[in-house]
Structure formats: structure tokens, C-alpha cells
Amino acid sequence: MNRSLPFLLVASVCFGAEPVVIEGEVPAEGLFFTVPFEVSAGTAELELRHDDLSNANILDWGLFAPDGGFVGWGGGNSEPAVVGAGASSRSYRPIALTPGTWRVLVGKALVTQQPARFRLEVEARANAVLTPQPNRTPYSPVAPLEVGRRYYVGDLHVHSLESGDARPSLGEIASFARGRGLDFVALSEHNTLSHLDFFAEAQAASPSLLLVPSVEFTTYAGHLNAFGVSRLPPFWLGLEGARFEAAVSDFEAQGAVATINHPTLDLGTFCIGCAWKQPLASGLRAVEVGVGGWDETGSLFDESALVFWEALADKGLHLTAVGGSDDHRAGRGLNQTQSAIGSPTTLILADELSVSALVRGLKEGRTVVKLRGPEDPMVELRELDFLARVGDTLIGSSVRLEATVRGGDGHVLAWIENGVVVREEKVRGAEFVSAFTLVAPAGKAARVRAELRVAQQPRTVTSFVWLAQNAGDPPVVAVKKQLSCETVDGALILLGLGLLRRRRR
């Protein structure tokens, strides 16, 4: 459906003239619409100022070029968008301002006050005001920063100032991440790839920390991260044929790994679109089981995220466990619900520290998530038998596994087979080894994971090891009993007060 509002006659922007003001009513149908305006020849820079004219409504803003090309997405950012050939404001990529019909993309994040209206002011300038940005260069993958097979430590969900609701530069992020001992961070901006233009400069300044090109495909019915991304499929679902399943397929075609973000973070307008309501498309490859650091929102939502993950596994979805801080501040000035880079930490077993190797590790399900941070105990799960592997699934009827726990003295190691805790052991010593044999019945795929529990709470989680006699076998669905030892501390009850205090997107 083409939801371009008919403002062509009044929205011709000529440089040097007064800004064009476009006011209108938000259409009732759909989640997105566009507002066209004409740009004349000779325009060097556009400035778009926008207002949702309401304290109750929230509109998001982006921009299309005349050829339909996507320029950028400021989201709910209230500052003006400035776009030119040599420079653009954050969240937007520089682009030549060809004459023709441009369109503002508007997303209806929250519309409760009716009638909902908007106001746009479009100013065209013959001379650019923004300082040129020669440091923007097209992204190209860098050579491996390190070679050697090991678990690389990182954070798979970080925002820089290229996300409209975030603040830090790539340099600040890199500095903080290295301070926590991380090897990589995934920069996953909201619905834009403008940050990739700055990767070369930031990577050169931080040669030991790998910046992973990612995006947070942010919809109003769920957020999805894609790691190793090179292009952004349409996120304006429902407008001009954009579909979620097609977007996931596009990510898969690029070779990227699509992750369900914070699936159970169901907090209404406190976090718009955060809980997962999108279809379970076949290209989804991972799920965040660590939803912010354990000391912040993780202690509230990680356990339900684990339930979500196991439930999807029962349906045959082989999703790798990942965790991400969703840090928007590079660890500075955080409030009680915000986590710093590295909390939680995701470890990926890879042959080298490169984007392609990390992506392969994610696809093969070779991850460990430390729910609190890098200092959490480590659990390394490995197969003792050499079996063929198809993706993340070992082919065979049984496999011997070994879990090595480091730094978990005094805590408990749990083996969770097909969603059921089948064994718990007290960890003794600085290094503790536990063996397990996984058996796959004929025609069924079995799975097991290891989980280290601190004070009866999950702290370190491994991804599944899947075993089947034939690739594609449906999963074993075990009868679940009530788990005997999970925990939530009493202070979580106080979340109610925190929810009353602020609202964020």
C-alpha cells in the first residue's frame, strides 16, 4: 500500500526560500507512511525538522531518496536530520541531493492521542553547513585481528550515536570494551547502517578490538539483530510490500546471523516493540538469552528468555544462545535498568578473530553466554567423539560430551537435556570436568546444554549440542517437571517502582 500523503503541491523546497512546512494528520491504517516533498536542482543540503505535536504520541522519522533508496533513520530522535553529499547528521548517510521527489518515512511507534498529527519543516540549502566527513569510507571487512582457535569474548548488542537514542562514539565504545577485556563488539544500530562508514577509522584506532558490522532491525513487534550484515532490508513492514519473512531471508542470503533480541522483555510502552511478536521465520539463527546484565534487567528476564529458547527448541528451531548488553552509553551515566558493554558477555568459539569466523561460530552454535559479565565462570562444552556435523547438529546416535568449568568452585553445574535438568553437580576446584553422554533416539534430534548456577541462579549458559541420526529430525519433546532450583531475589519486586519512573524506547 502506498501511503504517501498528497502534499506535492505545497512541498516544493527551493534553496534560499523559507523552509517548507508540512503539517498533516497521521493516517489511521498501517504502521508506516511517507510524506513526499520536492527538491529542486542545486540543493546541497537538506535539513528536516520534525515534531509529533503531542506528549502522548511517538513518531519515528527516516528518509527516502527519489530513487527509493533508503537514506537513514533517526527513529524517535528529536534533533533535525541534516543530509548532504559530503556529510550527514547521525543515523543518515551522505547522499547527493538529486532533484525530485524525496519522502520522509514516518513510523507510528506509539499513537494514543487522537487525532494524531505531525509537523515537518524542510529547509534546502545551496551551501552545506555540515563540515564534510572525509572519514566516512565504505565498509570492507578487515583481516583477522588474531589467528588461533579459542573462545573470543564480546558483546553482541551495542549502540553508538548513530542510533538516535544512543550517545557514544565508536572510539568510546572501543575504549570501554577493551577495558573489560573484550575481543569484539557488534555495533547494532536501529534501522541504519550509517555507522559502517566510520568502521575503518575506528578499527584502525583500535586494532585489538574487532568491530562487527551489525544492525538492529527494529520493528514494532520485535527487535532482531543481524551480525555480519552488508545491507539493510526494508524494515517499514506493511509499507510498499515490506515483509518480515523477506527481511530475514535477505539477512540469510547475505550470510548474516539473525538473532531474536530480548524476546520476553514485555514492558509495554516502556520498551516499544521489545517483546517478540514476529513470526518464527526459518532464517532466525540465534536468540538473546541474556537480556541486559544480570544485575540490571537480566535477573528479571533472563530466566523467561531461557524458557522461550527451550520452547522454540522444542519446536525444532535450532537457535544459538547469545547475549548482549544493549548498551547505549558506552558504560557511562547508566541508570539502574541499563547495562554496560560486556554485561552479559558472549563467547564464540572461532578459528580467528574475524567477522566471518565469528559468524561461522554463531551458525554452528558454538557459544557460551556469561549472564553477568566477563568475570563469570566459564563453561566449555566439547564433544569427545568425532562426529560429522551439519550446521549445528552432530550426526550420530550418541555422543560423549565434556564440560569444563573454570572459576566456578562451590557452584553447581547443571546438565539440561531436552529442556529438563537431568543432573546437577557441585563444582569443586578451579577447574572441574564433568562428562555426559547424549543419546538421540531414532527419528528424533536430542539436545543438551550445560549451565553453571550461582546461588541457584543461571550464570553461565552454553548453547545446545544437537544430536540426530539424520539432519532435519524433529526434536525430542520431554515432559517438563517443575524445576527445583531457580531463583529470583526479593529486590526484583521493586521493579514496579522503576517502571513508574521512566519510559524509553
Add this chain to the structure above:
Amino acid sequence: MIFVLGLVLCQLPLDTPGSWGEPARAVFLDASARPILSGLNAVSFDGLPPASTTFTFDGVVLKTPAHALFGPSTLHPAWISAVEVGPGVDGVQRGRSLGRNVTLLPRQPAGGLHAVARIDVLQTGLYVEHRLERGTTLQGAVRFFPIAALAGLFIKGSLLLGDYQLRVTHPVASGELRLLAVGVLDSVALFVSGIPVAARLQGHQVDLRWRSQTLELGVGGSVSALGLTLNGETAKNAIDGEEDALNARAKTHLTFSSHATGTLGADVELRRLVLSRATTLQLPDATSATDRTRRELGVAVVAGLFGELQLTEGEWVTTLGLRGDVWKPADAPAYATADPRITTQRHLTSRGLLELALGVMHQAPSWLVGVPVLETAALRYGVQEAARADARFTWKNSRYESLDAHVFGTALLRTLEMSPFDENFLQLANLTEEDVAKKRSSGWAAGGELRYRVSRPGTGWAEVSYGLQQSWRHATFTRSGVDGLPIGEAQAWVPWQHQQTHAVRGAFGLELPRSWKVGLAVTVMSGPPLVGGLFSQHQQPGVDPLRGTPRWVPKDRDQVSTAGAWLRADARVSKTWRPAPLEVELFLDVQTISIWAQPTGTSSGTAPATLEQQARGEVTLTQKPASSPIPPVPVLGVEVRL
């Protein structure tokens, strides 16, 4: 005035204006009290959090003295014959608390059948008592708060409050056997950020006691529960914390001579913590997944042993006491504390009494108000410790006129004060040793009160008082730069967040002809420091680090100012009829008749700006005064007494 353990306690009039006819609420109108927010039933004494104040009813510490933690009292008003605010340094029979004890003295059944039915804007309740022929007494009450249900309509949710009490006594052997049961059931449901959120608080206590002249034995139990449910569209999470406790105590009085008596006693309480979670997920394919978990944190044990010796030597009556407590958290090693205390008094004149007290006290980490489950869970962080000295002089011209002056000084050797309004409250139950070290602080509190009271039976009563308090902490906090971003940690003296230096109060009650009564109380009180939480955080102009435009940034804790002083006037009027055998009282009790809301600081923001102004970075900072949203509450009610 009552003379107990060497220190004089002060009684409060039961019909204090502004107390809504709830005697237990009268305490926050005393010169020594500071409500953390005017109207809330959470009172600070002597520069300590409300959690340091215990409310005792018939020898039992009420674990849930207020509905919804900050609301009305959980006892039917008819139970209470007197309210006494105890001394700071109490005898060693009371332990594991840094602050004062408010004693709610139970009404003693008069004989025969008596009942009190009460309906007012807030509550509907019935109290019944009956004394049987063989000396057995039965007392019971139940209450429901319909106004809470009505308020639920305005908050787009529900608010249900209720409580019950039962007391049975019977002479057994040379003493009396007493059974007491009290209970609270609260639930709140409202929409927060568009999703239904429900919270619940329940507390049930049972206590069986046998007491004679020389011996007291008691056993009891309690169940306390806190719960929160987030009913999201796709994820429903219910989290519940429950504390089950069993306790036993014994106390014996000894007489050594005509000049020396003593008391020995012990108590123990076992507390089991259970935390449970239930999750229901609606998956995108229209199926659902559920999961329930239950965790038994373990059993915490707190136990105490005390000995007390009272010596009378001439004009001096001195009580020496020593108390030892053992604290065994559910998931940490045990530790022990010792509380030596001494109180002494002397009649300086026939009308003047001087009392001095000195002692050491310990208490578990506090959560601003007494919150079940959390306090026991926090035992693993260690206890708080204070040493305190009190001096009081009381002059009684007659039975009806008195003047008392009291000063105190407390060295807060170790505090661990947490609050639901802390910036890092989600982390508080998961503190590491390093975190606890940062959260711990020390400090001091000092002050005093001057109180003059006069009463004339059949005419009325009047009281004027002045209270002075200072309470400071040497704490670790984060300093912020001009851009509002943290620049480092600092340790400095900061005012305690609920310190309100001055309190001046005048109150009176008059008995008029035809059984009319009127009363008025006027309170002027200083404001607390603006450190956030219930009050604003003091802001100063700064610079946005990203845009370079002006923005508000918080002032550091050691540099904040205080909220403005405030005046509150409360009034009460009642008319009583006595159509035998009934007594019917119609009353109107208005808290904050002055309609002057307590200032809570300032609301900081930016002036509306056009898009052009925003584009040019022209941001104008604005501030306007903020005040408490708690409105005047007129309580119109009728009480029928049989």
C-alpha cells in the same frame, strides 16, 4: 506518663487531629518524628529510617504495621488504648533494632460484650470483645478499605486492602495464656506503561504467650509474602517472595533483694525464605510455554540472650543490661553482636525526673521501611551498629501538666541503608562484597525535643513542641561533571536523605458542650535534602555532551540544598450521642486542611522551543516548584460503640 525500664515514655492523645482516627498514626505528629513524606505512614525517628522503628502490639512486633508499606495502620483503632513512643536507648529486652519502639497498648476487655462498628471514608470495620465468666476474653476485628477499591477506579486498576486481628486470653495456672493473631492482605493492580502490573503484600502472625508475675513463655509464627506480576501481552512473569518464621522466647524476673531485681531472657527465630517465579509465554505460533520454579533460599536464624539488673540506690535507679545476638543468614556464615546498655534515673525534685541512657544497638540492613523477605535476605551483608546516649528531664507539675526536654546523640558506627528509591535498587539483592563496602557508611545523628503538655479532664488538652534533628552520613557517591556524566567516586559527609532539621508543632483538643469535640494541630517542618527518590534531585545548569546545548545535570550529594519548609494544619471535629446502651460518634478528621502541599523540590525541564530554535541549539532551561501529590484527606466517619 508511664515508667518502664527506667525511662519515661510519652503517650499520645488517641484523638490527635490528622490521624484519621487511627491512634497508630498519631506517632508521626510527635515532635521527635519526621514522616518521610507528609501523609505517608512511614516515620523516621532520630535521623534513622522508618525501618529502624518497631511497632509492638501486645508484646509482639508487627512485621507489617502499615498497609502497602506506606499506608494506613494495620490495626483496628478500637484495639488501642494508648500509644507510647519509646526511648531511643531501650532496655536489652528489646534488641535487633537501632531505633525506637512504638508500643500500641491493647485495650483490656471491660467485661461483657462490647463492639465497635466503624465506617468512614477510608475503612469499614468491626471490633468485638467479650469477657466470659471464667475470665476468658475474646477480642476480634476485621476491616476492609472500600476507599481503596474506589481509588482503584481512578488509577485504572484496583487497590484492595484488608486486615484482621484476634486475641484470646484465659487464666492458666498462676498466669494468663494469650493467643494473638494479626493479618494483612493488600493487593494493587494498575497499568504501568500500558501493561497490567499487580503487586501484593500479605502478612499473618500468630503468637501464643503464657505470662505470670515472674515468667513469660511465648511461641509464634508468621508468614509474610511479597509478590509482583507483570502481565505483558506475550510474557507474563509472576515473582513471589515468602518468609515463613517460627519463634520462641522465654523471660524470667528475679528478685535478689529489695534493691536489686533482674531479668533473664532469650529468644530465637527461624526464618525460611522461599522465592518462586511463574512464567507464561505466548509464542508467535499461538502456542504457549509455561515454567514454574521455586527456590528455597534456606533458613536464617536470629537469636538473642539478655540479662538485666536493676539497682536502686538512694534516689538513683539504674538498670544495667547486656544483650547478645547471633545472626545466621540463610546463605552466609553466622556472626554475633553484643549490646551493653545502661539507663539510670533520679528524681531531682518531687516533680522533676532526670533520665540518662547509654547503649549499643544492632540491626539488620534496612530498606527504608520494614519490608518482609528483603530484610532477611540482606542479613548476609552484615548488620548495622550504633552507639547512643540519651538524656531526658521531665517536669510534672501535676498529673495533667508536664514539660519534658530530651537530647540524644548517636554515633552510627556502621550503616547499610537501602531504599526502593535508590538508583541501583535492582542490584541491591545481588551485591558483591565490593558493592556492600561502597554501600556501607557511617555517620551521626543528634538532636532533641522540648515538649509541653497540659490537659484538663472534661475540658481538653494542648501541646506545643519543638524538635531538632541532624543526621549525616559519610558515604561513597559518584561525582558528576558539567555534562552530567560521572567523573569519579568521592567520599564525603552528606545529609541523610530524610533529614528534616526543625519541627514545630502546636495542637489542642477541646471538649465542648453537648459532647462536641474539636481539635487542631499545626506543624511546621523543614524540608529534606534534595537527593532524589521521593523528592527532587537538585539540578544545576550543565552542558549536553553530545549537542553542546544547555541541560540540567544533578548536583553532587554533598552540595545539594533542601526542599522548602512546609506548614500543615490538621483538624478534627466530632459529635457524640449516647442512646444507651450505644455510643455513636460522628467525626470528621482532615489531614492537611491547610491544603498546602509539602514542597518536594523543583521540576526541571526545558521551555518549548520552535523547530528553528532547536536547530540553532537555543535551549532554555526552566524550573518550577514541585510539591507532594498527596492531597488533603478528609475522613468522615461514624463509630458505634456498644
